[in-house]
Amino acid sequence: MNYLAVMAFKSACNRRFTLGLLLICIMLSVVMLLGVERVRHHLRASFTESVSGTDLIVGPRGSALQLLLQAVFRLGEPTTSNMRWESFQRIASHPAVATAIPLAFGDTLHGFPVMGTSVGYFEYFRYGAAHPLAFAEGKPFDQVFGAVLGADVAASLHYKVGDKVVAQHGAGELMHAEHDDKPLTIVGILRPTGTPVDRTVHISLDTLSALHLDWQGGSKVAGFSIPAEYVRKFNLRPRFISAALVSLKSRTSVFVVQQFINEQGADPLLAILPSVALDQLWQVIGLVEKVLLGLSLIIMLVALTGLVAVILTGLNERRRELAVLRSVGAGALHILVLLALESAFITVCGAVLGVGALDAATALCGPWLQVNYSLPIPAGLIYRNEMPLLLLVITVGFLAGLGPGYRAYRLSLVDGITPRL
Amino acid sequence: MSWRYRTILAWLACCCLPAAWAIDYKVGERLHGANTASQSDYKEIDWDALIPPSSLQKKMLKDLNMGDLEDDDPRAVRALEEVREAWSRAPTNSALNGLKARIAGFVIPLEKNGEIVTEFLLVPYFGACIHTPPPAQNQLIHVRVLHATLGLKMMDPVWVSGKLSVEPVNTGMGAAGYQMQVDKVSYFYERR
Numbered sequence: 245m246n247y248l249a250v251m252a253f254k255s256a257c258n259r260r261f262t263l264g265l266l267l268i269c270i271m272l273s274v275v276m277l278l279g280v281e282r283v284r285h286h287l288r289a290s291f292t293e294s295v296s297g298t299d300l301i302v303g304p305r306g307s308a309l310q311l312l313l314q315a316v317f318r319l320g321e322p323t324t325s326n327m328r329w330e331s332f333q334r335i336a337s338h339p340a341v342a343t344a345i346p347l348a349f350g351d352t353l354h355g356f357p358v359m360g361t362s363v364g365y366f367e368y369f370r371y372g373a374a375h376p377l378a379f380a381e382g383k384p385f386d387q388v389f390g391a392v393l394g395a396d397v398a399a400s401l402h403y404k405v406g407d408k409v410v411a412q413h414g415a416g417e418l419m420h421a422e423h424d425d426k427p428l429t430i431v432g433i434l435r436p437t438g439t440p441v442d443r444t445v446h447i448s449l450d451t452l453s454a455l456h457l458d459w460q461g462g463s464k465v466a467g468f469s470i471p472a473e474y475v476r477k478f479n480l481r482p483r484f485i486s487a488a489l490v491s492l493k494s495r496t497s498v499f500v501v502q503q504f505i506n507e508q509g510a511d512p513l514l515a516i517l518p519s520v521a522l523d524q525l526w527q528v529i530g531l532v533e534k535v536l537l538g539l540s541l542i543i544m545l546v547a548l549t550g551l552v553a554v555i556l557t558g559l560n561e562r563r564r565e566l567a568v569l570r571s572v573g574a575g576a577l578h579i580l581v582l583l584a585l586e587s588a589f590i591t592v593c594g595a596v597l598g599v600g601a602l603d604a605a606t607a608l609c610g611p612w613l614q615v616n617y618s619l620p621i622p623a624g625l626i627y628r629n630e631m632p633l634l635l636l637v638i639t640v641g642f643l644a645g646l647g648p649g650y651r652a653y654r655l656s657l658v659d660g661i662t663p664r665l
Numbered sequence: 666m667s668w669r670y671r672t673i674l675a676w677l678a679c680c681c682l683p684a685a686w687a688i689d690y691k692v693g694e695r696l697h698g699a700n701t702a703s704q705s706d707y708k709e710i711d712w713d714a715l716i717p718p719s720s721l722q723k724k725m726l727k728d729l730n731m732g733d734l735e736d737d738d739p740r741a742v743r744a745l746e747e748v749r750e751a752w753s754r755a756p757t758n759s760a761l762n763g764l765k766a767r768i769a770g771f772v773i774p775l776e777k778n779g780e781i782v783t784e785f786l787l788v789p790y791f792g793a794c795i796h797t798p799p800p801a802q803n804q805l806i807h808v809r810v811l812h813a814t815l816g817l818k819m820m821d822p823v824w825v826s827g828k829l830s831v832e833p834v835n836t837g838m839g840a841a842g843y844q845m846q847v848d849k850v851s852y853f854y855e856r857r
Binding site for chain 1: 773774775776777778779780783784786799800802805806807818819832842843844
């Protein structure tokens, strides 16, 4: 059988131009198929790993999805309704609650959300497989006007520890709605996490109150300003927060605590299970993922149809070659094996090249995707979830070669040498 | 060249197979029927076994003659209050501590690694937690999967086998609920 492989290879070398095109075709379709699968997988992973260890997300009563988008993804407009600080304290002191992290939104820094929180955030917040946050530089804020930047914020705005920055009120679309009288000092930069934390500017709740001391009803009061050095004289205790992340001592008490939170009479609150809300959100955006996968399957189908077509037309130019082989004693089975080997060789080569090209692309574009689209795609050779797709390509490619092989097997005896008149 | 059509048909059939597995459950529905291929070293239990025999939950409902009560009957209102109170203090059955048990229920994912669920709550009926009232604390099992390989969605029906333990954490509401360390999770298949 060994000589058959050599022969198949030499014959393929002889027709390298057509087969080269075919190879590129298969390679590109593998890149496409696995690329979509890789993006889909890591999108999903970063999606589900954006929060971990949190049992309940608490916020003002309203839509669960809006609360999730704001508390976890830091997206969407800040809600007009808020959660009272007293309610937060009552929840945090519930005997079943282990930790509670307050979150308050409203300002932005060049489009990146500014979030007021407590120092406990850096200690207790978990993402991925229960990873804690880590500092690349600096430390958590311990004073008013200290800010800790997520990795992407620091990378795309080129800030470093010690820089002074000015936050914008609201989404930053209004002119003159800047907190320019009270600049923030960057005291720390977090390590990349691959989650929305990377795009967040963290300040203390006191800082958030201090920024808005001389604001009324969403704008600066004309002719009235409190200089930054005097803010400490005021009571900076927050009155409202946007949401809270609650983790429990025992995860089975989640419904009891949820009930407790939902029954806070004075302050209408909503407590959601993050995984449940994430699943609901994924059901909405998961459709796009399915469309992408379907599209890449079609592309693969086109490429494999091309493989069959090229081998079939190739048979015509190989009629003489095969007939000569038959005349020197090759059995019909040999012909079949020869053709099947060739298609298998081409698909395996195409698949390997495709994976290589994809890995190169991932390594090159990975950091750019991370910074610009917050899509973490770690460089890697091949992932476990991609193996079935790759095997599918190779198997279908091999099967596609069997068809023309069978045809050649049938025809080669009567064809080629026998002159047609 | 009928082989090619056959291959395509077989492939399509494979693609459609998962759709055939998905059985629709109604809210409140429980899983019935023992799986014939149950392993002998795990004792198959049902959800009632998780409520201690002396529990108020059972007694209260027995004492209360539901048929006699009008909607606005003060006894009914009081009974509802008591049930709610008992619900939030639902005790665990300490006799089950350490039992190697096998139980079927629905999944509420807690921790995910991509699509693989590593921690979840097992609940007795479909729709628990989306619709109120949620199950009582002693009708929940916090499952940790050691070697998770199964991608699970919300409310997927599964079998779990593992060592049941009663968590000794004091949460101010009696002993907290059940925990289970599980090696493997398998889908619950039900013939209809």
